[in-house]
Amino acid sequence: MKTNHSYPTGLSHQHGAxxxxxxxxxxxxMLVGVIAVRNSSTDLKLATSDQINTILLQSSDSVNNKIEVTVNGPPSGDEHIKIMGFTGIFGHYILNDGANNDVIDFCYRPRSAFFNVDNSVIRRGSGKLLSNNEGYCxxxxxxxxxxxxNTTMTQVMIKDVSSTANSEAFEHMDLGSDSDAKTSKMHTFEMFSTSVLPAYGNADTTKIYDCFAKDASIDSGGVTECMTNNNIPNKMVVEQVDVVNTKSSEYCTYFGKSNGTGSASSLCNDI
Structure with a gap:
């Protein structure tokens, strides 16, 4: 038996449409999904970049704050003595003749002593007055x-810029009551604190070490350019520090009993 079937005209064309x-x-x-993924990836990179920038900024600023607190702290403190003594990063300039043009490089190690110049590199002219393996991070x-x-590390470079920063009226006059011109003269320093995140870079440790050995005060061929060329996240904070030995006094006012004995406090007795 033969059966004939008839189909509406154009049905095959409708299936194709x-x-x-x-x-x-x-x-x-698919395009919407790809765009969404790319936008999410971009947002993640921006968020990560912002976090890295914040971490590096805090790391660079912490060493400057530590040095500022130490210099302004009590002169009898151990850290103040270390930083202002002959082997201190500021005392080296203040108490040593001919050290005005020296440049000190040291790795900021807050978990250990880092104010001693014996753990630093001292550059004088085109050579090195003191060089050791501990000078650079x-x-x-x-x-x-x-x-x-083990995330961030900070390298610090210090320069004495007193000759240019203190060229003003009466700059030749001694400050405070100290008769020694060395300790009564105001010294101005520039601190270059460079922080990096080695884990986020693709350079080997030798490259990072070599970059830290470059001059931080110049843009072309300096520390930051070297780190950037090697894809190492970095942030530099530059701060000017004025160090001067001044003496001030205050009257001691006795407001009451000390420990119930009726005598003045030891602070008043000392003054």
């Missing part, structure tokens, strides 16, 4: 990181 429409919708959905040394998490 539906297929094309479905394919177009799939392409659009080394990513392979856990003690060179600012914390036990």
């Amino acid at each position: 539906v297929l094309i429409v479905v394919l177009l919708f799939l392409v659009l959905i 080394n990513p392979e040394n856990a003690g060179d990181y600012t914390s036990a998490r």
